[in-house]
Amino acid sequence: MPAKKTCIITIEIGTNAVRVVAFDLAGNTIASMKGSYPTFHSQPDYSEQDPEQIFITMLYVLKNLLNEHIHPQKIKVASICFSASMHSVLAIDKSGIPLGNAVIWADNRAKKEAQKLKDSPASKIIYTATGTPMHPMSPLFKIAWFKNNDKERFKLASKFIQLKTYIIHQLTGEYLIDYSLASATGLLNIHKVKWEPEALLYAGINTDKLAELVPIFASAGKLKKAYQNSLGINEDTKIIVGSSDGCLATLGAGVWDGRKATITIEDSGAVRVIGKKVLNDKKQRFFNYLLTENCYVSGGPTNSGGVIFEWFAKQFGDFKDQFDLDYTMKELIAVAAKVSAGSDGLIFLPYLLGERAPIWDANARGVYFGINIKHERQHFIRAIIEGILFEIYSIGKTLEEHCKFNSLSINGSFASIPLCAQIIADIFNKPVSISQHNYSVGIGAYLLSATEMGIFHNLDEAAKSIVLPEQYFPKKNLHGIYMKHFEIFEKLSNKLKDDFENVVKLQ
């Protein structure tokens, strides 16, 4: 009798959608489904999501995937492993009922709270302890914002949790937060793996207002009976707490030792490395998230990813068919590919949304620089793409002040466009490999589950199972050209600080 087939399910609670993937034990994808939910912007700096809708959407997608792909083939579900976007905060009352919507990473309402701490001497102590830059994205500042501006909610809140914590609580009744997600709250001492008293003091809470800290491999308890019945899975299925999307994308890209960096570019982007030591940057430019004991994912995030190119496409693309943004973007890429490296001296700073690493300047704005009478539409298109990738390089270059890497693994829909991958190789002067999968977060969660099951001895071995052939190699002559352009890009980014501030006052 053949052995009964078994699968591992991963659930990624992303910014726009939940993605559920079923893998066989060897890591091949059996099925994948997604379901999206909205982000509400009731005021300019606000970005909120409805925890109930995310829960229902997750449940709906999971159920559909099980009913359409898993149960008909009688596949046993060994485990369900969670991952989620970082930095969300949800206040709940003593019965566990949400007090309003969850405030997500993109929410900037806590600007003042972040700036105030950044300007104070405590900043250095807290950054050294938590490894998280002083930025309004941090739950630390969001909770402080509630304390200062929404006293009612702050008073009623029995806990401040993450969206993932809420979802898991709905399913199992436990309030848990894994080390990685906790290390993105700005409240965790990543060296001691305990909540940091200095940060708690600033947020105005004590530890009983937070979920219980557990390792990423921890079991999240048993699925409630009602869900066992409605989903058709039994209590043997392990619910694994899992990690954050950023950490798992890095793991899923096969990046494990410090010699490789990973570049993710979707709407926004990041450059990350994994290492045994925390990057204690004097200028506090990098995040350091804890994956497992003594293993840190460090790097810098950018606001200026594919979203900038999409903005350009919407404004200046050629629309023949209704709503076909993808087609329009493909056409723009094809046009850009015909322009020579450096866009004939046209330089673009992509800071339409302000910028995080490495300049950390919320007031930064977009700039076209060096336009001459011979520049045509196609130069503007290519300069946009090069500008986005120069920004990525400026993060990479700053990271290399702390740790050298000699190859790159890239993922995300924007980074994996062949033209972008080649430009990345040329700018960085390093070979580039691409994750074939669109969901390296899911792969990372699979590796985590498979390690928990003993298929791999440890995450080190798991990460090594991801072998990505190097596909793009740097062209020496182009690297030189790009570096000349980058020099101007970098200078402008710093030089314009005052002017950015002034122009923002007019906007």
Next chain:
Amino acid sequence: MSQFLLRHDNSPELFQFGQINEFALTKNSSIRLNSFNDSCSEYLRFYYILDGKFDWVINNQHHTLYPADLAIILPGQELYAEKGYLEIGSLYWLNLHLNLQGKEDKNSLSKWSSISSPEFSSIKKILFFNKVPVVSRLQDAGSVFSMLRNELFNQQIGYVTRVNHLLDELLILITRKLTQQNISQRDFPQTFLNLEEALRKDLSHHWTVEEMAALGGLGTTAFSDKVKSYTGFSPMSYLINIRISEAIKLLKKPNANVTDIALDTGFYSSQHFATTFKKLTGYTPSQFRKNNT
């Protein structure tokens, strides 16, 4: 073409048409001060510009109207000329007595219109969803007004039917144009976000895919495909997500009654609610409430 003013209370031409309150063509060749200080009315009003340029304030927003533009003033909305007088030019206007708010009075509509009740409810939705009260370059509306005038004045055999058809035609024409111009052709996510907001605002309404598609400015099939690829769900399943999520929030409040919750969130009955809820969550609404309060 000469000027005319037909009024329901004193023009025999309109005796057959209770739904038309006023229909007029004005050729304004001189300026009379304080001639256009209109305020709001209970009627659905259309103004179609034949020539001239008009600076009006509709529902507190400034609009400049040019020939072939059509202004739509919903019942209760204000309209007045910026300078206080009607500028030089000519225009048609038509005031219809249509119950647009609240539950429609089925009898009054079916007396004259051949638009089915669900389609009429979609038309209402779109008129109210629309935030821009001016449709530009709608020549077809001009033709409808001129045919309407001919029918009313000539009263040839079958004119009652023709007039009623022309009114239907006008409503459909305007609605279609509104759905097209409301939509940014380049930004489905934004369109979808607006639609999602409209759904939430009126969750108890029994939305149809046709209505949602019309608000999204697309045909039903194209709309369903777009929504499926964007959200992972069919439009109806997506709507159920919103309904259940809202219902969960209400269930967690101790005093709301389950039947009220069901109806408020757009389910046909508490039975329909319970079945859908249990299918998705494994709990009946009351079990869920017991476990979560």
